[in-house]
Amino acid sequence: MELNVFEKLKRNPPLILGISFACLILIGALLLTLPLASANGKSVGFVNALFTSSSASCVTGLVVANTKETWSFFGKLVILFCIQVGGLGTMTLLCLIYLFLKRRIGLSERIILKEQLNTHTLTGIVRLIRALCLFTLVIEGMGAILLSLRLIPSYGLKLGIGYSIFHSISAFCNAGFDLFGNSLVSFQSDPYVNLIIMALIMVGGLGFQVYIDIYEEKSFKKLSLHSKMVIETSLALVFFGGLAILLLEGANPATLGNKSFLDKTLMSFFQSVTARTAGYNSIAIEDMTPKASMVMVFLMFIGGSSGSTAGGLKTSTFMVILLTVLASIRGQEDVVWHKRKIGQGTIRMAFVMFFICVFLVLMTTFLLVVFEDGKNSFDLFYEAVSAFATVGLTRNITSGLSTASKLVISLTMFLGRVGPTTVALGLGRKSKKQRIHYAEGNIYIG
Template identity: 50%
Template sequence: MGFIKRRLERFKLDPPRVLALGFGSLILIGAILLNLPIATQNGESIGFINALFTSASAVCVTGLVVVNTGEFWSLFGQVVIILLIQMGGLGFMTMATIGALVIGKKITLKERLVIKEQLNQETMSGLVKLTKYVILSTFIIEGMGALLLSTRFIPIYGTVKGIWFSIFHAISAFCNAGFDLTGDSIAPFVGDFTINMTISALIILGGLGFYVYIDISRNRSFKKLSLHSKLVLSITGVLLLVGMIIILLIEYNNPLTLKPLNIFEKLIASFFQSVVPRTAGYYSVNLAGLYDTTVFLMIILMFIGGSPGSTGGGIKTTTFGTLILTTIGVIKGNKDIVAFRKRISYDVINRSLAISTVGMILILGVSFILTVTEPANFLDVLFETTSAFATVGLTRGLTPNLTEFGKVMIILTMYIGRVGPLTMAYVFARKSKAGNFRYSEGNIMVG
């Protein structure tokens, strides 16, 4: 009994395991609530697997859905979904901190360790202050987004429905979730500048990471920003611009996507479709009609995802940037990997390699299994799996047609993608005991 008690205590004190368990518990609670008859329009239970899938998609801020969110779920169900999105986007420990601060409870060391893991911080210094900043900035940005969206949604849907649509989509966009109430995402508003740019701005801000906000507020000059912020802003800008140009060029004369639009609408749609693979599952054109080249580009953008400490998923922009810089450095024969006159540590490089490798193995492994169990072509399966892992929520129509087994596989993929592939690896891995010796070096031929 003493051994079991010690193991349980160790389990509770391990931040990655607490984080994984917290998100898992939140998903389960959400599934129970969404499985209630009151959560649906017709008063009938959706079934536990479908409720679990929807809850996992909301908590993991993914956006993959098995039913039409606006038509199938009642107001109760929609409120549950948006609350799960908000809690999943901010993180369950951030929400728990809100409650603790409201009742005046002190944040313990164990809780600070979990917050540190969740916000992807290097130290525990100023964690509570950072959490307050995260909460305040989130509500301000979402409020401004809802206000802008209301200028378009209220005239279209009326006051009450328009306000609800504005709030729902502002939270969903900032948390990079991609849930919508229109039934066809942003496709009905493909040429609407206000709606497209507002949602795009919310997605980009949600995907930058809260540390970048703080850095910019303190150092208003790009030269004074930290290496992390410089990499995040640079890589995000390049990916958005390159993605927009390639999508515009490839899809320009595609009769199923951009061809019917005027040049202004084509530019808006191309930019929007470049933004959304950054882990937000909205769309403004027919994804099933995209050329395979564009689909493959979007898979790459989804795999990269947002930035550390943000509401986005994927391997993260800085991980991708580190791998590119390392590759360039190796080709040039440089001893150190340098970016913006700062040396990148080998620990960061090793973590980047581990995150990318685990993510790639997971995506390819799940895709391989789904090609056996699901009646779909490989590109659509790979698109769906990458979308789930990177918590994007885009689909080429496969999600509603998944088998029960396929849904479970996608649920697990979304969960691992939200918690983090390396964090999940830490949960199950046994830590090696450091010794006072090193093995002799051996040579391996590569390349």
């Protein structure tokens, strides 16, 4: 007897996750289309609303118009709602609604939550959701309080509190939306604001499983292999990324050239952190040198960590691929990290993810080149990587994109948020046992 559509969906959690994000984007787009959402009382049009909703829901930060000037208070609330739900995950919101209504969370919902949170067990999944939401509330609350100490004196009590809450949520969720009108350029030499935003970005980008592991183990040595890999890789990328930007961009008068050494260092490391899918910028991205811009592309493509609010290839995936390549060069059979062997299934999935991500970036770039004839190809490539990795940095071309390109970028942001993981999970499912085994053939590589 054939399963109905609903039953088929229940048996395909990755597909449900994709549909739930699509619904969030559509709802946000419809609300942002309303004249009430616009600062001038006129609808921005469905395509612009869809683009903005996609960017907020997929915690990207690319915008077709200045957020501060374009949207009304209602519109900004819609954007903030999409950021928060998109950062935590749509199924997390559903779970919270179930808990609020005191409804039982069934097995199918628990399986979907497991897929979304990237956990390996259903045990304690509801307790994990509660801890996740409490952790998010505490971190965002602390960020808002700390930011308000600086923003209230500058913008007054009402705006200062509102700006603090908005930017704390946006930074923690790695969204990159701002209400200052120029991202963090106005605060480029302010270590207080920069360090708070950087801390929120890094905490949001490590992944909730890492913090649960830290809370339970209390010692780095006892952490899981995944947590160790995420922490060490993240710190290494921030350090070497910041150092590379400082060295390659330090003499550029359009960005860092006229700054003091301390300001250069702060701004370089801020860009290194924010390139890990956050999307804030304290310098003009379009004025950066090609060398430093390629460093940014590299950092954007890798992104944050699995199970976090960040996008991209993911730090653990990147590290598994790097370790595999190094092991192959050295002629080693096993891929080892911290005296632990990495399984062949994990390695295979890492390369599948890498292929999907590269293909998506190249296809997006190709379509943008087709639709944006005359625009700089590197700028379009930068935009494609930023959209895929849900970063939100741009070389100042987003607002001038055609309708077709806006739709392409919207789709890329959606796929970047849920697509690679969804596809990988689908491919990683156990299929029926292969009954026929064929003779091995030789293929020459390289």
